[in-house]
Amino acid sequence: DSGVTQTPKHLITATGQRVTLRCSPRSGDLSVYWYQQSLDQGLQFLIQYYNGEERAKGNILERFSAQQFPDLHSELNLSSLELGDSALYFCASSGTGFSYEQYFGPGTRLTVT
Amino acid sequence: AQTVTQSQPEMSVQEAETVTLSCTYDTSESNYYLFWYKQPPSRQMILVIRQEAYKQQNATENRFSVNFQKAAKSFSLKISDSQLGDTAMYFCAFMILRGATSGSRLTFGEGTQLTVNP
Numbered sequence: 001d002s003g004v005t006q007t008p009k010h011l012i013t014a015t016g017q018r019v020t021l022r023c024s025p026r027s028g029d030l031s032v033y034w035y036q037q038s039l040d041q042g043l044q045f046l047i048q049y050y051n052g053e054e055r056a057k058g059n060i061l062e063r064f065s066a067q068q069f070p071d072l073h074s075e076l077n078l079s080s081l082e083l084g085d086s087a088l089y090f091c092a093s094s095g096t097g098f099s100y101e102q103y104f105g106p107g108t109r110l111t112v113t
Numbered sequence: 114a115q116t117v118t119q120s121q122p123e124m125s126v127q128e129a130e131t132v133t134l135s136c137t138y139d140t141s142e143s144n145y146y147l148f149w150y151k152q153p154p155s156r157q158m159i160l161v162i163r164q165e166a167y168k169q170q171n172a173t174e175n176r177f178s179v180n181f182q183k184a185a186k187s188f189s190l191k192i193s194d195s196q197l198g199d200t201a202m203y204f205c206a207f208m209i210l211r212g213a214t215s216g217s218r219l220t221f222g223e224g225t226q227l228t229v230n231p
Contacts, residue, residue: 002157033218043204043221056218088156092219100146100208100217104158 003027004105006091012111018079021108025072025093031055032074033094033102034066038087049074081112115140117207119222126195127230133180134190134225136205144210147181147188148219153201161203164188195229202226 003026013019025032034046045058049068060066063081068074078085088109092102116139126132138147149161164172164181172179176196180189192199205222 002159031217035219042223043219045218045220048218058218090158092158094217100210101148101160101163102217102219103160104150106155106157109156 002103002105004091004093004103006089006105006108008108009106010109010111012113013081014113015081015083017081017112018077019081019110021076021078021089021091021110023074023076023091023093023105025074025091026095026103029093029095029103030072031094032068032072033092034060034074034076035090035092035104036087037090037107038084041087043090046076078110083112086110086112115142115207115209115220117205117220117222119203119205119225121225122223123226123228125228125230126192128195128197130195131191131193132195132227134192134203134205134227136188136190136222138186138188138205138207140186140207140209142209146208146210147179148206148208149177149179149190150204150206150221151199151201152204152224153198158204162190192227197229197231200227200229 005024030051033048046060048056066076088107090107091105094102145166147164151159162174176193202224206219
């Protein structure tokens with residue numbers, strides 16, 4: 001158990017809908033990262049937040065947005081869903097100082113039908 | 114842009130034997146970390162081992178060790194005394210050191226599916 005929690009574990013929804021994925025980082029970690037794992041794109045970095053502020057952006061679609069709240073949990077919002085958005089979405093967290101290791105949550109499996 | 118390449122999509126090894134997974138990367142940066150992550154059938158991403166680019170000594174974690182060749186931009190993972198529980202997808206990953214506050218994304222390779230046979 002990495003200490004990172006993600007809910008829900010599975011999500012099935014229809015095209016055009018909007019969903020919210022939730023992540024709670026390890027206790028004490030200030031950074032939260034979101035990654036997408038799909039069959040055709042592999043594992044891709046989406047976005048990073050540090051202590052509530054966006055710090056880095058990757059290949060995140062404009063239909064996707066994220067935020068990190070004062071209690072450090074993070075939410076990834078996916079809207080106008082398309083079939084191609086079906087993927088495993090991971091959240092990871094890391095601490096401060098000299099430790100750059102990222103610890104991953106169990107992921108949320110999103111299926112768009 | 115940084116790229117990570119794993120040229121072996123699949124590998125297999127007999128239980129108790131040793132196997133080496135290959136990884137190469139491309140970067141113009143000098144300060145970075147390299148990682149190996151394991152993804153078993155449960156799909157959980159598990160950190161196996163990390164290597165700091167400034168360290169010449171290769172990292173080891175129990176049965177897992179790396180061969181880091183900075184000049185060749187090569188970072189292979191050796192698994193000794195392979196166990197059935199080592200069956201998983203293994204991802205090589207790269208991170209530029211910019212500090213936790215400035216953005217430290219992981220760039221992953223395509224993965225190598227390792228099967229340990231009894």
